Amino acid sequence: AQRVTQPEKLLSVFKGAPVELKCNYSYSGSPELFWYVQYSRQRLQLLLRHISRESIKGFTADLNKGETSFHLKKPFAQEEDSAMYYCALSGSSYKLIFGSGTRLLVRP
Amino acid sequence: GAGVSQSPSNKVTEKGKDVELRCDPISGHTALYWYRQSLGQGLEFLIYFQGNSAPDKSGLPSDRFSAERTGGSVSTLTIQRTQQEDSAVYLCASSSEAPRANEKLFFGSGTQLSVL
Numbered sequence: 001a002q003r004v005t006q007p008e009k010l011l012s013v014f015k016g017a018p019v020e021l022k023c024n025y026s027y028s029g030s031p032e033l034f035w036y037v038q039y040s041r042q043r044l045q046l047l048l049r050h051i052s053r054e055s056i057k058g059f060t061a062d063l064n065k066g067e068t069s070f071h072l073k074k075p076f077a078q079e080e081d082s083a084m085y086y087c088a089l090s091g092s093s094y095k096l097i098f099g100s101g102t103r104l105l106v107r108p
Numbered sequence: 109g110a111g112v113s114q115s116p117s118n119k120v121t122e123k124g125k126d127v128e129l130r131c132d133p134i135s136g137h138t139a140l141y142w143y144r145q146s147l148g149q150g151l152e153f154l155i156y157f158q159g160n161s162a163p164d165k166s167g168l169p170s171d172r173f174s175a176e177r178t179g180g181s182v183s184t185l186t187i188q189r190t191q192q193e194d195s196a197v198y199l200c201a202s203s204s205e206a207p208r209a210n211e212k213l214f215f216g217s218g219t220q221l222s223v224l
Binding site for chain 2: 006036043044045046049086088094095096097098099100101
């Protein structure tokens with residue numbers, strides 16, 4: 001079965017501090033992993049996907065198959081990063097399964 | 109339209125009534141998803157349509173929930189005999205088929221359902 005676990009409901013950091021949003025997954029095959037973000041009063045949108053190995057808004061995420069993790073990282077948090085972040089997994093069926101989300105609060 | 113459109117944006121109903129939620133995907137998008145967003149529960153997958161294939165209904169929580177997609181475009185999610193635990197934001201998303209249906213989902217702004 002596919003499962004995504006985000007252990008932190010809320011992560012609060014000060015501006016300029018490093019951020020790591022944790023995501024662990026359970027899937028027997030080769031997964032596709034994504035991070036989606038929802039800013040206040042905006043729609044949920046794609047932030048980044050592991051297959052692209054990209055950095056978006058200073059965020060990166062590395063797929064660690066040994067630890068079945070896909071943690072989202074940013075070296076220096078900004079206030080505008082405050083949002084709800086969802087990790088998502090897709091297996092062979094193309095169905096996207098989301099985690100329960102982590103609210104990131106960046107304090108000034 | 110420019111994006112995924114959902115209606116109504118808010119729906120208040122009485123326990124036991126039926127409700128219909130509508131989703132207009134982006135034109136040309138063959139994949140359509142319904143999710144339920146609840147506080148503390150995150151995004152719960154409900155149902156997935158891809159082209160003319162049989163939908164993946166594995167996420168529907170009970171037989172009170174059903175969905176259809178007419179003409180490969182507009183989708184309707186129906187909840188019969190609503191219960192208070194059905195209160196949530198119902199999100200619709202669509203994506204293009206190529207190269208992978210799930211490469212990037214475009215979400216609507218959701219329908220906030222409140223069951224009194």
